[in-house]
Amino acid sequence: MALNKFMHPNNIYKTPPDFAKLAKTYKEFSDIAKMDVTGKVTIDFKDPHALRILTTCLLKSDFNLDVLIPEDRLVPTLPLRLNYILWIEDLMNFINKKESITGLDIGTGACAIYPLLAAVKNKWMMVGTETDKESLLKATENVQRNNLQNLITLKENPTKSIVDFMFADDHSQMFDFCMCNPPFYTNVQELWESRSPARPEPKNGFTGSPHELITEGGELQFCRKIIEESKLYKDRILIYTTMVGHKYNLKELVLDLKAESIKYTITEFCQGRVTRWGLAWTYQDYDLSKIDMPKDKSRKKNLPITITLPKPDESKTRTNSFDKMKAILQELKITYKVITKRNNELRLKIIAVSNTWSNQRRKRRLQKQMEEQSKKAKCEGNSTGQEMINDNDQNGTSTLISSVEKTTNDISQLDSQETTQNIRRATKEKMKSDSRESSSSRKKLKPNESDKPSKPAKKVMEVETDPATLQRRQKQIDYGKNTVGYHNYIKQVPIDQRTKDHPKTPDKYTKYSRRSWDMLIKLWRKKLHDYDTGIKQEYESDSEEEN
């Protein structure tokens, strides 16, 4: 989901940059830009080189900053970096700090992106710290290239501490705030595994060196260390802040702060398909919980959906309305849990396991058509059956009918006219072949019965034994099972809760015509598609990796 609408309202990248203009202005950008079929100028976001050029050109055009980003280092995404700076601006406004603002950027990286933005945008005095010598060197060159040495100082951190190395020996240094984009991961494996396979591929290519992204204990330990050290230097930084990349870590950190009754506030940094979080805490007399960011208003969209039902007339009780609603939910196979039931208000937590509500009209029409067809088949079968004297033959008729009914059930989820026609054709074919079998069985009838109308003979379940067919079918089944939908389905619907309406893996050993088998596979895959989007994903906040 694009989250740009939740970006900080003052973020200039709320409106996407004009790539056509950038291509006209910067030769290096026109070299990487391409025009898509609609005539829109775009770039390959998966190419780290293209991302590097985009960031340097935006820094130039929007902030008049001349920055060199080394090939083997993180390419900072500007909308996110700007969101963080804008939040710090909000915090400074909140504590009424308008002038001579000083900030500390922990782990400034090879671009010193935060000090550069803070200096050119707000004229803040910034100190950036860095443990990586190579990054520090490049950062220093970037500061000098922009003549910002008067506002920005960079310091090597030769220790494993975070702020202690600065404050322990220097008792005068103080900051209004500190900020930090910590390394997120514990090791390379975690870096790759952090992404759920159910999520779409990241839009952007991957940039950054392990040194920048990995730290012992991951971001949780890194942020906990900042909190621990902050307790030693409560008054040296008025507002401590850090960015948090994983929501589960944010929860842990908030618990840590709560446990110590430390005042804190959190925010979300939304951009593109990525959400990050900002955590701020203080030992000063500021009630951070009162901070009201303009962005919070747009996020109110996340409140639960409220539906007001028409007032019941005298004859109908409220319970009646609730019951009706529950019946609708049941019909749509939406599970619900009553959270509260008070006076006129009923609060439910609802979970939709699959999409059962789309194309309702079309599904009803198909269902009706198939029911009519099924009835017709039943009537034909019954009338024939009445004339039959053989019990076995009567059983045969019911086998055929139940088979048609099964097809009817299978089709209830369909939304394609073409598929219906194919199913009808397959059903007709089946009826024809059964009636052929029946006419051959007529030979066994007594002579005086030979002129009676024919009736389908008992349907014997034939077994498919052809190795090539079985192999082909297995391959089709494997394809189906190797989908996100299948994995979500088996996770979400326990075996004992599966009904005939759920996707059922076709039985490869049953004899079917090629067309009927392919149809069964098609139906199965279609039903599995309903599970393509995991519920978990819908309820969790987006926490896609930045790169």
Ligand SMILES: C[S@@+](CC[C@H](N)C(=O)[O-])C[C@H]1O[C@@H](n2cnc3c(N)ncnc32)[C@H](O)[C@@H]1O
């Ligand atoms: C994810 S990068 C962030 C770089 C930059 N601030 C940005 O946002 O693009 C984290 C940086 O923190 C640095 N770092 C790690 N531990 C540190 C520490 N204890 N003190 C200062 N910097 C540290 C790493 O070398 C790395 O450059």
